[in-house]
Amino acid sequence: MKMTTLKMKKKLDELFQNDDWRISYQRDKDIYRIEWKETKEGVSIKLPNVIAKYEQRGEQAVEELHYHVTESLKMMKEKHELTGKEKHIFPVIRATSFPKKTKSGKKLLFTKHTAETNIYYALDLGNTYQLIDETMISEYNLDETRLKEIALFNIRSLKITPKKQRVADNDFYFISPQDGYDASRILNEVFLEEMRANAIGELVVAVPHQDVLIVADIQNETGYDIIAQMTMQFFAEGRVPITSLPFVYDNKKLEPVFILAKNKPKQ
Incomplete structure (x- = not known):
C-alpha cells in the first residue's frame, strides 16, 4: 500500500513522542517539525522526502531519520557558559x-x-x-x-541560509554568507544531521575554499560527476583554497569521495 502524507505523519508522531518536545506540521509546505518546548530549537523535515526514502528502503529509512533527528536535538541541548x-x-x-x-x-x-x-x-x-x-x-x-x-x-550560533539549485535531478545547496566562517559551517553537526535526515540520496559536502560550503543531495551517478567538477572549479578560483575533494557525510563521519569526472554536467 502506498505511503500517504497522513500515514507518514502518524508514524512520525508515534516515533517522536517526548514530553520535552513539541511537534507541528505545516500542511501547505509539507514540513514536519520537532522542537524543544523550552528553547523552540528544532529540526524541520520535508515529508515528501521521507516518503520517497521510505518507498525505496522501507522501515530502515524511518529508523535512520529518527537517529539523525534525535542526535541533532541532543546537540542543541548542549550548553556552555561563554564569558x-x-x-x-x-x-x-x-x-x-x-x-x-x-x-x-x-x-x-x-x-x-x-x-x-x-x-x-x-x-x-x-x-x-x-x-x-x-x-x-x-x-x-x-x-x-x-x-x-x-x-x-x-x-552553531552562526546563521545558515543555503541557496538551492537542482541540476540533473540532484539538489545542491550553497552556503556563502561571506563572514569568514563559510567553510567552517561544515563543523555544524546539527545542520549536517538535519540535511542528512532530509536527503533522498547520499549527502555529499565540499569545502573547496574558505568562502563556501557546498552540500549536495546526490540522487544519481550524474550527481557525483557534477559535484566533482563543481568542487574542482571552486577550488581553482578560491582566495584561500582548501580541498578539491568532496566528502560523503554519514554516521557523523566525512569520507573523501574519489571521483573521476568523465561527463560534463547536463544543462
Whole structure:
C-alpha cells in the first residue's frame, strides 16, 4: 500500500513522542517539525522526502531519520557558559598543507579533521580574525580542550541560509554568507544531521575554499560527476583554497569521495 502524507505523519508522531518536545506540521509546505518546548530549537523535515526514502528502503529509512533527528536535538541541548574572549572564538577549516606555525615561529593551535583538512582556531576581531597560537592560550588563561569545545559550540550560533539549485535531478545547496566562517559551517553537526535526515540520496559536502560550503543531495551517478567538477572549479578560483575533494557525510563521519569526472554536467 502506498505511503500517504497522513500515514507518514502518524508514524512520525508515534516515533517522536517526548514530553520535552513539541511537534507541528505545516500542511501547505509539507514540513514536519520537532522542537524543544523550552528553547523552540528544532529540526524541520520535508515529508515528501521521507516518503520517497521510505518507498525505496522501507522501515530502515524511518529508523535512520529518527537517529539523525534525535542526535541533532541532543546537540542543541548542549550548553556552555561563554564569558569574555570565549564568545569570539571560532574554528576555521584549512588544508593540511597550511602552515603549523606563525612567521615568528609560534605554534598554531589546530586539530586534525579529515585526511584533507585541519581545524584551526581564530579570535574574531570584527573585520578580521587572528589565528590562535599556543602562547595566546596561556595569555588569555584558556584551557585548550575547552577552547576547542567553545569554538565548535560558537559555529552553531552562526546563521545558515543555503541557496538551492537542482541540476540533473540532484539538489545542491550553497552556503556563502561571506563572514569568514563559510567553510567552517561544515563543523555544524546539527545542520549536517538535519540535511542528512532530509536527503533522498547520499549527502555529499565540499569545502573547496574558505568562502563556501557546498552540500549536495546526490540522487544519481550524474550527481557525483557534477559535484566533482563543481568542487574542482571552486577550488581553482578560491582566495584561500582548501580541498578539491568532496566528502560523503554519514554516521557523523566525512569520507573523501574519489571521483573521476568523465561527463560534463547536463544543462
